[in-house]
Amino acid sequence: MLKALTEQYGYLFEDDLLQEINEVGIYKEIDPGTKLIEIGDYIKSMPLLIEGAIKILREDEKGDELILYFIEQGDTCAMTLSCCLGSSKSEIRAIAETDTKLIMIPVEKMESWLSKYKTWQKFILQSYHDRMTELLEAVDTIAFLKMDERLFKYLKDKAMVNHNEVIIVTHQDIANDLHTSRVVISRLLKKLEINGKIKLSRNNIKILDL
């Protein structure tokens, strides 16, 4: 674990802190689709992403979802920070998008390190900033883009975090993530294909215009 940790976070944290993380952190490897955090959960530990990507979702009253953004390596989940430090419930759902490697830090440590390590404090504040920025970009996407633009952005983002221009997904999956209906997605995907932006197949979509 120390090797992976040093590679991802060595330039950020001092040796003492890396050593402590190595002692108390729990290393985990997660399969795609695994639910890491559920809405309403009390968070007892905070994930440091070593490898892979996590999809962050919001839910409406009917239980339908909406993707907010993907988190990638080097990131952590600011909502988790927020919940840990305020000991409140999670406002979001987190699902592994790809094979994911992460280190779980217990809440108690998170808090004490804030006073003990300046670099940790800086990291936590920077993470808040990054997640705030990402949330604002999510707002932009939802509020300012039409569904066809949101769809194409989603496809590109998904290709990006999966490091593959072919994404494995059904139209229904996409509709769920974008909080719309399958028919709407099928219709818009067909248009994108006609315009030469993508190539459609059963269960997968190739992004041509990345």
Place this chain on the structure above:
Amino acid sequence: MLKALTEQYGYLFEDDLLQEINEVGIYKEIDPGTKLIEIGDYIKSMPLLIEGAIKILREDEKGDELILYFIEQGDTCAMTLSCCLGSSKSEIRAIAETDTKLIMIPVEKMESWLSKYKTWQKFILQSYHDRMTELLEAVDTIAFLKMDERLFKYLKDKAMVNHNEVIIVTHQDIANDLHTSRVVISRLLKKLEINGKIKLSRNNIKILDL
């Protein structure tokens, strides 16, 4: 200033910190409509709200606006925190909604207090959490509600922060805040009036169903 400060923040901060804020903070009284922060600004000081309300706006590529939320007394602007601590540009616009009293804290102090005062650190982290929550609620509103629901919520929120069930506003103003057109707003307002939710007059709207 110390009196107002103690009333709003006395229960949060220790005396030493209150004293420091009193020394370095700059007290300001602001008129409604005054622009406090512009998108792209480098922030040199952080506002502590004593009284009043501030409207936080996001802008699209065309320069059209969208309201994110109102900030009220006891709050601070987490985007500002974020920008100060990361020394990056503001992502949002802030405009005084009402007569507003606030204390401006210089960036340098903000940072040093993080190590010096535990209560300050807690306040900053709590502010991040609050703003994050508020941003998520903004996402809910934009993504999950239809325009008529968003409109009514907006009217109620505005009445709330102005402490008045009669709000002074034109249909065009509302359209700007909600990122839609005046005709759409006029249409939906008329419906709300027919349903007995509001009473329309020139330049003002009375909320009946608060």
Place this chain on the structure above:
DNA sequence: TATTTATTGTAACAATAGTTACAATAACTA
């Protein structure tokens, strides 16, 4: 007061998104 400007009401239409229904086909399974 006469004129100008700002605000609101409304019709008519276009564009986008959501819904229902059903057929076609690929993939899986008994």
Place this chain on the structure above:
DNA sequence: TAGTTATTGTAACTATTGTTACAATAAATA
């Protein structure tokens, strides 16, 4: 292989939102 299920395509329709155009009226100002 036959039957079942999951996925995709498509038509037809509805609902919502956005656009253009113009009239009516209130308010501001010359």
